[in-house]
Amino acid sequence: MVERHHAEDPLARLRDRTPVLRTLAEAGAEDLPFEGTTVAVSSHLEPKTGIFIETLRDAGAEVLCTANDPGSVHGDVVAHLDAEPGITAFAEPGMSVADLDRAHVELLDRGPDVLATDGAELLAKLYAEPELSTDGVIGCTEQTTSGVSRARAMAADGVLDVPVFAVNHTPMKHWFDNVHGTGESALTNVMISTNTILSGRTVVVAGYGYVGRGVATKARAIGADTVVTEVDPRKAIRAHMDGHRVLPMDEAAEVGELFVTATGNCRVLRGRHFERLRDGATLCNVGHRDVEIAVPELAETAAEVAELEEGITRYTLPDGREIDVLAEGKLVNLTGPYSQGHPAAVMDSTFGAMFLAARELVVGAERDPGVHQLPERLDKDIARLKLDALGVEIDSLTDLQQRYRDAWRRDDIV
Ligand code: NAI
Numbered sequence: 001m002v003e004r005h006h007a008e009d010p011l012a013r014l015r016d017r018t019p020v021l022r023t024l025a026e027a028g029a030e031d032l033p034f035e036g037t038t039v040a041v042s043s044h045l046e047p048k049t050g051i052f053i054e055t056l057r058d059a060g061a062e063v064l065c066t067a068n069d070p071g072s073v074h075g076d077v078v079a080h081l082d083a084e085p086g087i088t089a090f091a092e093p094g095m096s097v098a099d100l101d102r103a104h105v106e107l108l109d110r111g112p113d114v115l116a117t118d119g120a121e122l123l124a125k126l127y128a129e130p131e132l133s134t135d136g137v138i139g140c141t142e143q144t145t146s147g148v149s150r151a152r153a154m155a156a157d158g159v160l161d162v163p164v165f166a167v168n169h170t171p172m173k174h175w176f177d178n179v180h181g182t183g184e185s186a187l188t189n190v191m192i193s194t195n196t197i198l199s200g201r202t203v204v205v206a207g208y209g210y211v212g213r214g215v216a217t218k219a220r221a222i223g224a225d226t227v228v229t230e231v232d233p234r235k236a237i238r239a240h241m242d243g244h245r246v247l248p249m250d251e252a253a254e255v256g257e258l259f260v261t262a263t264g265n266c267r268v269l270r271g272r273h274f275e276r277l278r279d280g281a282t283l284c285n286v287g288h289r290d291v292e293i294a295v296p297e298l299a300e301t302a303a304e305v306a307e308l309e310e311g312i313t314r315y316t317l318p319d320g321r322e323i324d325v326l327a328e329g330k331l332v333n334l335t336g337p338y339s340q341g342h343p344a345a346v347m348d349s350t351f352g353a354m355f356l357a358a359r360e361l362v363v364g365a366e367r368d369p370g371v372h373q374l375p376e377r378l379d380k381d382i383a384r385l386k387l388d389a390l391g392v393e394i395d396s397l398t399d400l401q402q403r404y405r406d407a408w409r410r411d412d413i414v
Contacts (some may be wrong), residue, residue, distance in 0.1 A: 028059025183214025
């Protein structure tokens with residue numbers, strides 16, 4: 001990762017850009033809703049996550065934080081957090097995956113009351129390691145699509161014995177973070193790290209969910225010729241009606257110049273597609289795990305593998321075609337050499353929703369084990385805070401409008 005130099009506090013320049021979290025921290029410092037509570041945060045340890053962690057701490061929590069991926073650990077952020085009272089970091093830059101695994105277990109051994117996860121890594125670990133248990137865990141708040149799917153799979157398996165708030169599935173998260181945050185940060189990263197223009201190039205986006213739609217829409221907006229691949233017929237029609245070409249990956253593989261996988265699934269780009277790729281194709285992923293592109297299979301097929309520069313690996317195939325993979329197939333917007341993750345304005349509302357979800361677990365009504373939607377009142381609270389911060393005012397319903405909307409005999413009203 002490219003070294004960045006900040007003033008002493010690496011979070012300083014983002015504090016003004018996270019007004020929702022600042023408001024929650026100020027209110028939390030008065031009410032201390034988390035007093036006596038230990039919250040474990042597992043996410044990309046970069047500056048916005050740092051502000052979220054401080055917000056929890058300001059609201060009274062003891063915070064134990066760790067990373068999802070060694071590649072997205074910012075050393076200056078970890079050092080800053082670790083030096084703060086009430087915060088302990090269980091991660092360091094450059095650590096191996098095995099070390100991170102051990103750090104997760106060490107953190108969980110401290111018996112956190114609430115988990116705030118990205119990808120449900122810590123939650124899954126509680127059930128995977130025999131020495132750990134969910135005794136005393138009040139619940140979990142999950143930030144991303146893949147983590148919610150995982151928690152649902154645990155529930156379907158009859159394993160999940162704590163409540164989980166699907167924060168990803170609340171509008172104030174996926175309408176903005178998944179669509180705009182990932183769309184803009186992924187493409188920015190690709191353009192900066194490869195020093196190429198997307199205008200006039202054929203960009204293939206695998207998956208047309210919230211993330212894929214954001215990537216494809218923004219790629220087209222800057223002049224790319226966009227192709228979408230899908231497995232869900234409704235999403236495929238949506239992509240078609242939005243003006244993208246929809247193709248099976250076998251065909252898309254032959255025309256694409258840049259491929260962005262955004263499915264949350266595995267082996268979306270694999271051997272049969274590698275056989276069809278054009279010389280010079282670039283592959284990258286924005287889905288949660290580095291399994292969407294079968295990179296090990298590509299490496300096995302390749303006659304030569306070379307680190308072209310940081311974050312770009314070139315695979316030269318036996319027939320001479322050169323295929324570049326960005327960030328080793330990991331999240332390109334979070335682990336690429338220039339990655340700064342999502343813009344602060346987006347993470348402000350995502351982490352705001354995570355904060356309210358965690359607070360609800362601690363001070364709200366007890367909830368049954370299973371995956372729960374974040375209550376709509378909390379989602380609207382975040383939206384109001386965000387509008388206030390933007391200085392945007394909106395209308396409210398008049399009494400008459402309210403009555404009209406709620407009635408079925410509408411002629412009596414107007
Ligand atoms: P989603 O569920 O809305 O969309 C995924 C889409 O992929 C679905 O439409 C599904 O039908 C499609 N799909 C599944 N398997 C496929 C295959 N083999 N080929 C083509 N399409 C396939 O999920 P969302 O919210 O768009 O998230 C996608 C991934 O991105 C998840 O792993 C999520 O955790 C991750 N994510 C990453 C972020 C980042 O910063 N990089 C931010 C937010 C989410």
